Amino acid sequence: MDATSRIERALDQAMSCADGPSAPPRLLEAMRHAVFPKGARVRPRLCLSVAEACGDDEPGIADGAAAAIELLHCASLVHDDLPCFDDADTRRGKPSVQRAYGAPMALLAGDALIVLAFETLARTAVPAPARLAPLVLTIGRSVGTPAGLCAGQAWEGEKGVVVADYQRLKTGSLFVAATVAGAAAAGADPAPWRALGETLGEAYQVADDLRDVAGDAEELGKPVGQDALHGRPSSVTELGVDGAMDHLEDLVVGAIAAIPDCPGAGMLETLIRSEAKRLVPKSLARSAA
């Protein structure tokens, strides 16, 4: 089964556990709206790719880790779109959850998705229970404090923020979770996989900053120009478009160099190159990219 099918099936299974006779219908709809139809699934595909590169001896656990990471990513988007942050009308080319279901339901949907992510890890770890605590701690660390998504988002409200730190926490953390949890799910030593996640996370953030100034809103499924509008730190503001493009190319080279020695190294290199190409706005694409 290919990665996309594994991820969608794992997300379907997770969501079906959130349903039941006592589940409030609109909350379930709001949660499904946040998770389906699929986004690019960048993080769970990375997680599964690393698990495969490490032998993937318990694919159900890798599927659970990939689904948990995507559920947490979706939860963060739902909460980011709330009026007290971006107040976004659209996301992934359709109305944001808060616009479609209202802010109270969006708040609850995000909360419920966070909880569902950890329940999914616990449900899928049954064949190798000793892997559960490392997965909960790795993935928890990537979304909470002191070094996860919540921390990164909170730095936006602090004065004197350093762009690189902010990016590392806010976007980088889920990429580190993807590589480290992918290895942990397959029973491999996760430590050598951290640097790859960090570098890919930074590359993804730079690409996102570039899309925010040079991307197409319809193609992206979200409004552009948000960083300038909200005065948010951005590598484009800091380095200019050309400087940010140079930085992105360096990061892609660095990520490929950071792949630990393993049978799946070639497959990972191909994946990284094709992602980098996909994520750069067409108007900026360089022949060397």
Next chain:
Amino acid sequence: MDATSRIERALDQAMSCADGPSAPPRLLEAMRHAVFPKGARVRPRLCLSVAEACGDDEPGIADGAAAAIELLHCASLVHDDLPCFDDADTRRGKPSVQRAYGAPMALLAGDALIVLAFETLARTAVPAPARLAPLVLTIGRSVGTPAGLCAGQAWEGEKGVVVADYQRLKTGSLFVAATVAGAAAAGADPAPWRALGETLGEAYQVADDLRDVAGDAEELGKPVGQDALHGRPSSVTELGVDGAMDHLEDLVVGAIAAIPDCPGAGMLETLIRSEAKRLVPKSLARSAA
């Protein structure tokens, strides 16, 4: 060490794991504001009491479960106080988190507390890793969907809500988590402990409804009259004050009858009677209570 000291120490340890050089100072302050100084700690005390009644062979795991339940309770209060729900100015006798730190930080603090709860379970389960998955699933179920806090809160937005269902999910679920997780943390069969949690949860909700109409805002540390103001379902609206008092007394009797046979049964009965007395507004106290 008494229950109160165990709980405060476990919460301190959990919160110290959320801190670190990369932690945004205001987010940490907002999280601490939500958790300290202590509330009544009703749910974690219940969790530890059940663990003790079951032998408490791994007190660190029971402490972790108690802390996780309280962190999730605090997170739910922080999110409940946001403008899209109660828009509350005060909580536990001081400014609500959203009033003190703003809505964005309150949203993030709630999210980070949810994540921290699951990390705390994983950190403390080390001596008996097989207990982790049941604890994550029990406690996750009590806060997510289809049968937890998020589900209960979402039912408020649905038409034709049945008061008993709503109460069972919104308040009852964390009491079920407290009794079931208390047993699971001590390696006991958790199933017989569910009914006690359900009955205590309903009793607590009825007492809360009574305090909302007959309590003292200063003593409670939160505004009264909120159910009527927000048109929320309440056992007082449904049964009247006397009817709700009768119902509460029946529930206390039912809870005591639901205590499973164990060495700690007498201790639990004493705890339940003293809690019931503490929670009824003084103006309504009956000589028989």
